[in-house]
Amino acid sequence: MIAPNMATMLAFITTDAAIDQPLLEVMLKKAVSLSFNCITVDGHTSTNDMVLVMASGAADNTPIKQNSPGFSALAQALEDLCRDLAFQIVKDGEGATRTMEVTVRGGATLDDARKAAFAIANSPLFKCALHGGDPNWGRIISAAGYSGAAMNPAKSRVVVGGVVIFDMGQPVRGVADKAGEQMRKDHVTIEVNMGAGQASFVAWGCDLSNEYVRINAEYHT
Amino acid sequence: MIAPNMATMLAFITTDAAIDQPLLEVMLKKAVSLSFNCITVDGHTSTNDMVLVMASGAADNTPIKQNSPGFSALAQALEDLCRDLAFQIVKDGEGATRTMEVTVRGGATLDDARKAAFAIANSPLFKCALHGGDPNWGRIISAAGYSGAAMNPAKSRVVVGGVVIFDMGQPVRGVADKAGEQMRKDHVTIEVNMGAGQASFVAWGCDLSNEYVRINAEYHT
Numbered sequence: 010m011i012a013p014n015m016a017t018m019l020a021f022i023t024t025d026a027a028i029d030q031p032l033l034e035v036m037l038k039k040a041v042s043l044s045f046n047c048i049t050v051d052g053h054t055s056t057n058d059m060v061l062v063m064a065s066g067a068a069d070n071t072p073i074k075q076n077s078p079g080f081s082a083l084a085q086a087l088e089d090l091c092r093d094l095a096f097q098i099v100k101d102g103e104g105a106t107r108t109m110e111v112t113v114r115g116g117a118t119l120d121d122a123r124k125a126a127f128a129i130a131n132s133p134l135f136k137c138a139l140h141g142g143d144p145n146w147g148r149i150i151s152a153a154g155y156s157g158a159a160m161n162p163a164k165s166r167v168v169v170g171g172v173v174i175f176d177m178g179q180p181v182r183g184v185a186d187k188a189g190e191q192m193r194k195d196h197v198t199i200e201v202n203m204g205a206g207q208a209s210f211v212a213w214g215c216d217l218s219n220e221y222v223r224i225n226a227e228y229h230t
Numbered sequence: 231m232i233a234p235n236m237a238t239m240l241a242f243i244t245t246d247a248a249i250d251q252p253l254l255e256v257m258l259k260k261a262v263s264l265s266f267n268c269i270t271v272d273g274h275t276s277t278n279d280m281v282l283v284m285a286s287g288a289a290d291n292t293p294i295k296q297n298s299p300g301f302s303a304l305a306q307a308l309e310d311l312c313r314d315l316a317f318q319i320v321k322d323g324e325g326a327t328r329t330m331e332v333t334v335r336g337g338a339t340l341d342d343a344r345k346a347a348f349a350i351a352n353s354p355l356f357k358c359a360l361h362g363g364d365p366n367w368g369r370i371i372s373a374a375g376y377s378g379a380a381m382n383p384a385k386s387r388v389v390v391g392g393v394v395i396f397d398m399g400q401p402v403r404g405v406a407d408k409a410g411e412q413m414r415k416d417h418v419t420i421e422v423n424m425g426a427g428q429a430s431f432v433a434w435g436c437d438l439s440n441e442y443v444r445i446n447a448e449y450h451t
Contacts, residue, residue: 051354053369054376133272133354133438134446141447148274155275217354218447219440225355226362226439 020045020060020094026083027066028073036084037062044091048213050102051221052131062087099213104220107139108196113153114209115202121158122210125203128156130214140216142193144185146175153201164204170197241266241281241315247304248287249294257305258283265312269434271323272442273352283308320434325441328360329417334374335430336423342379343431346424349377351435361437363414365406367396374422385425391418 022037041060066072073079099108111130116122129135132152138145146167154160167175170191172184191197243258262281287293294300320329332351337343350356353373359366367388375381388396391412393405412418 053353053355053373056368056372056375132274133442134274137443137446140443141449143447143449151277152274154277217443219443221354222358222361222438222440222443225358226364226437228362228364 017055018045018058018098020091022060022062022087022090024062024064024083024087025067026064026073026079027068027070028064028079028083030064032073032075032080033062033064036087039084040088040091043088044095045098047211048095048099049127049130050099050105050215051217052127060091096213099215102215102221103224104218104222105215106218106220107142107194107216109139109214109216110196110198111212111214112198112200112209113158113203113212114200115164115204115206116208116210117159117203117206119208119210121156121203121205122208123212124156125153125158125160125201126210126212128152128158129199129201130212133217136214136217139192139197140218142189144169144172144174144188144192146180149199149201150175153203158203159205161204164202166200166202166204168198168200170194238276239266239279239319241312243281243283243308243311245283245285245304245308246288247285247294247300248289248291249285249300249304251285253294253296253301254283254285257308260305261309261312264309265316266319268432269316269320270348270351271320271326271436272438273348281312317434320436323436323442324445325439325443326436327439327441328363328415328437330360330435330437331417331419332433332435333419333421333430334379334424334433335421336385336425336427337429337431338380338424338427340429340431342377342424342426343429344433345377346374346379346381346422347431347433349373349379350420350422351433354438357435357438360413360418361439363410365390365393365395365409365413367401370420370422371396374424379424380426382425385423387421387423387425389419389421391415 045060070079073083111126113122113126129149129152132148135148135152138148149167163178165178169188172188172191173181174184174188175181266281291300294304332347334343334347350370350373353369356369356373359369370388384399386399390409393409393412394402395405395409
């Protein structure tokens with residue numbers, strides 16, 4: 010996971026809810042797995058990322074337990090907050106001009122879906138295609154393929170911004186203009202079906218621009 | 231392994247030596263593992279790479295056997311040729327202005343050494359530092375660390391063009407100018423010791439430049 014430039018991401022979350030520490034930790038772990046651990050700017054993992062949550066109990070509520078009414082409300086609020094913060098990191102990626110949400114479905118396992126989603130979101134070739142606004146299915150499919158995740162090419166499918174550009178292992182003709190429009194939006198959604206199972210994973214990333222290179226090559230001069 | 235642009239690398243090698251097919255195949259596999267499989271331009275594996283070797287036997291030599299005099303000479307020639315061709319691919323990488331040779335030593339296993347070497351050679355952050363000519367040990371060490379390979383930070387070491395910039399887990403002071411000179415050469419050698427064993431691996435890569443982004447983002451317009 011990437012925190013641009015300073016190679017460090019520190020997140021401090023506070024709540025006035027009364028809740029036991031072990032339960033809050035379970036809640037936070039789930040929220041982080043669905044947010045901060047779903048983002049990438051360049052695949053270069055930072056050395057010291059941290060997400061902390063502190064509960065003061067000042068709300069004077071009946072302490073939240075696993076099945077108490079407040080549990081799902083707080084869990085949802087924590088998840089929403091973490092997603093919002095994580096997405097802001099991607100949006101703020103060095104030189105990012107566009108963000109992407111890569112949803113991989115049909116993975117044989119959750120780990121497979123995760124691997125494929127990050128391979129796409131981290132591929133320098135696809136990140137350049139995103140920068141150029143081109144719905145390059147070849148770069149998406151080949152990244153999913155080399156990720157090591159199980160894939161059934163004959164059942165694979167790629168959808169960009171709701172436009173199916175690759176289906177049953179074949180490119181779809183006549184959709185280049187519509188798909189190109191979708192690829193040139195500020196936020197682009199990409200769905201890939203691996204045709205290998207039921208698992209899914211969502212990763213967030215950004216494009217690779219000249220500005221990324223400038224920031225990370227010329228910082229010293 | 232990357233073949234720039236066309237997403238395909240096809241290598242055809244011919245020899246007039248008389249040699250049995252199974253033995254030539256063993257020879258080629260070793261040569262490829264030390265050459266074509268050691269290079270990366272952007273980590274985006276191509277879908278259809280191929281290396282073929284054909285032996286006509288026109289040299290009329292006594293057919294080469296495992297222990298015959300011609301064996302090591304032909305094996306060495308094949309290895310040299312494959313290295314030369316593989317290095318040319320890296321040099322010809324999209325927008326490459328500098329090449330790098332990353333030697334990882336002290337790996338717990340060969341696979342660990344390989345993982346660490348490719349993590350460094352593929353890190354967009356380090357590739358940008360190479361482009362900018364900055365001996366950024368933090369980007370090297372963190373890439374080796376996130377590769378998943380076993381590492382003993384207290385024994386780790388980084389050498390750029392013969393200049394030790396990081397040793398026993400600490401940056402070396404007063405070498406920035408000398409190391410910077412080395413980083414601005416056309417071909418930069420980087421040595422990393424993982425302090426975790428005896429295995430080593432050499433990977434070849436290139437820098438990440440604005441021109442890489444231009445070529446891979448604007449090909450469509």
